[in-house]
Amino acid sequence: MTAAQRPPAPDAVVVGAGLAGLACALDLSRAGLRVALLEASDQVGGRMRTDRRDGFLLDRGFQVFNTSYPQVRRRLDLKALRLRPFTPGLIAHTSDGPVRLADPTRRPGSAGELLPGRALPARDLAALAGLVAYDTLLPAGAVKRRADRTTSAALDAAGLSRRTIDELLRPFLAGVFLEDRLETSARFFHLVLRSMGRGTLCLPADGIGAVPAQLAAALPPGVLRLETPVGSLTTTGVVLADGTELLAGAVVVATDGATAARLLPGLPAPQTRAVTTYYHAADAAPIAEPTLVTDSALTVLNTCVLTEVAPSYAPPGTALVSTSVLGGDRPDVAARVRRRLAELYRTDTSGWQQIAAYTIDGALPAMPPPWPLSRTTRTASGHYVCGDHRATGSVQGALASGTRAARELLTDHPAAHRSAALTAR
Ligand SMILES: Cc1cc2nc3c(=O)[nH]c(=O)nc-3n(C[C@H](O)[C@H](O)[C@H](O)COP(=O)(O)OP(=O)(O)OC[C@H]3O[C@@H](n4cnc5c(N)ncnc54)[C@H](O)[C@@H]3O)c2cc1C
Incomplete structure (x- = not known):
């Protein structure tokens, strides 16, 4: 291929087609940029496959x-996902046997199962209802602005008994945080409670892979390149694992945190x-x-x-x-x-x-307190970095971080944005 035949260098390369990379590539493409979304594996989705x-x-x-995640509501056609709901609440196996924890507002027939003395003592029921009401009804900003501490400290401060924490809340939250000491940021815990109070699981x-597949289907043709692992970044683009250099106006690293730390020296690798x-x-x-x-x-x-x-x-x-x-x-x-x-x-x-x-x-x-729920995607080297490790370990966090990367890149490179828009006319 001669230089004249070679396709023009992309305005932006996005490395990694998980949720963050997909959101970023979609926003950059919609803004008129020529984007290359490079994914190491044979499919999109990353941890959602x-x-x-x-x-x-x-x-x-x-x-x-x-x-209920705002990014989910904004970006996805929920009907096309053919969503199948879990029953609101759960069955908790305690040392005294199984109890059903249900949300009586959604499952009226089960309200009796939450009566004091059955699943929860009255004091715990009131404390839990207070927590859920506060997190669900207040604007998200109020939840985010709170001083941070561990989830364990937040549950103690809410007045919940040790038994209710250990038998009911710890087992459930361990499945959300993937740690059972409840040392995860309470800010994240409050957002989890909020999303559960407002949405449906x-x-x-x-399968869960349908979510990233739907995002990928909205990319313009030719943007996504599968089985294209990036080996390193340069000041002018990226070098693929096979040694090929790809020039680009800007690079967004949208991989998992460990890979991002390898590609961007100086970026700490998250636990x-x-x-x-x-x-x-x-x-x-x-x-x-x-x-x-x-x-x-x-x-x-x-x-x-x-x-x-x-x-x-x-x-x-x-x-x-x-x-x-x-x-x-x-x-x-x-x-x-x-x-x-x-x-x-x-x-x-x-x-x-x-x-x-x-x-x-x-x-x-891992999201220990104080955990910033969102961080800039700009790095010292002039590249961008996004992914759940830059926000929260969740679908919402990954999508929001990818959105922010696109926004910051477009702010920093208005000329690329403008010239791409002119070319598209
Ligand atoms: C078991 C499990 C359960 C979860 N449960 C929930 C839940 O119930 N609710 C919830 O909201 N969230 C949950 N999450 C979290 C959620 O799935 C993640 O936060 C989100 O998918 C992360 O997306 P990401 O784009 O940040 O990263 P990733 O999904 O890790 O995407 C990174 C992409 O980069 C690619 N890549 C890596 N290196 C390179 C390279 N050198 N070159 C090119 N590409 C590269 C990878 O192949 C991958 O596709 C769960 C996650 C797991 C694993």
């Missing part, structure tokens, strides 16, 4: 989709949390409802029958059970999980077939 295997949909680590019928999700196939669903089940013994973080949420997760006549544990897949864990599932579901699990186990080492950034 779904494998299809033998008729099963296997999300790469169990996660739920929340409809659900799963797309085609991360690991989780393992086990998938078991059973002949029949051990519980006939789309409900999350938690475990106060913390042997497992949470479990649910995915096919009760969305039957499309398994071939007809098979139930798919998802169960997550903190950390990696050590040899003894799988057997312990199976035994615990027998207790939680009160059924014989010896015939269940383990069809997959996914360990995600850098599943979430």
Whole structure:
């Protein structure tokens, strides 16, 4: 190819097609820039991917989709995702047996299960209702402006009893933070409570990977380049892992935090949390409802029958059970999980077939207090960096960080923006 035939260098290269990179590339493209979105793997989505295997949909680590996130409402066609809801609330296995924690405003028939003396003592019920009301009803800005502390300190300050924290809240929140000491930023905890109070937890019928797939489908043709890992950055662009140099007006690093720290020397690598999700196939669903089940013994973080949420997760006549544990897949864990599932579901699990186990080492950034909920994406080297590690470890955080990168880049390079717009006319 001669120099004249070579396509012009992109105005911006975005490295990584997870949610942050997709949001960034979409906004830059919509602003008229020529964008190259370079993704190392064979698909978009990063930590939000779904494998299809033998008729099963296997999300790469169990996660739920929340409809109330502002970025989700702004960017996604929820109807096209064919969302299948979980029941509001959960079943918490405590040392005294299972209790249902339901939101009585959404599940009127279950209001009695939250009466004082059943799931919660009256004082705890009032404290929890106060927390939920404060976080749900106040503007998000008020939640964000609060001084930060650990979630554990925030729960103590709210007046909740040790028993309610340990038996009900810790097991649930450990599944959200992927740590069970509740040392995660209370600011993030309040935002989680807010999103749960305002939205619905659900799963797309085609698996969690349908979310990034929908974003990718909105990219202009030719923007996305799969199986194109970036090896390093230069002052004028990027060098691909195969040594090819790609010139670009600006570079946005939208990878996970560890890779971002390698590509951008000087950027600290965030601590991360690991989780393992086990998938078991059973002949029949051990519980006939789309409900999350938690475990106060913390042997497992949470479990649910995915096919009760969305039957499309398994071939007809098979139930798919998802169960997550903190950390990696050590040899003894799988057997312990199976035994615990027998207790939680009160059924014989010896015939269940383990069809997959996914360990995600850098599943979430650790978010100790004080945790800035959003950070500039500008770096000292003139490149940009975005991703959940620059905001919050969540779908909302990743999308918001990608949005911010595009906004800051467009502010810093108005000429590229203008000339691209003129070319497009
Ligand atoms: C098991 C699990 C459960 C979760 N549960 C929830 C939940 O219930 N609710 C919620 O809101 N959030 C949840 N999350 C968090 C949410 O999925 C993440 O915060 C979000 O997907 C992160 O997106 P990202 O774009 O920042 O990063 P990533 O998804 O990590 O994307 C980075 C991309 O960069 C690519 N890349 C890396 N290196 C290179 C390179 N050198 N060159 C080119 N490309 C590269 C990667 O392949 C990847 O596609 C969960 C995450 C996990 C793993």
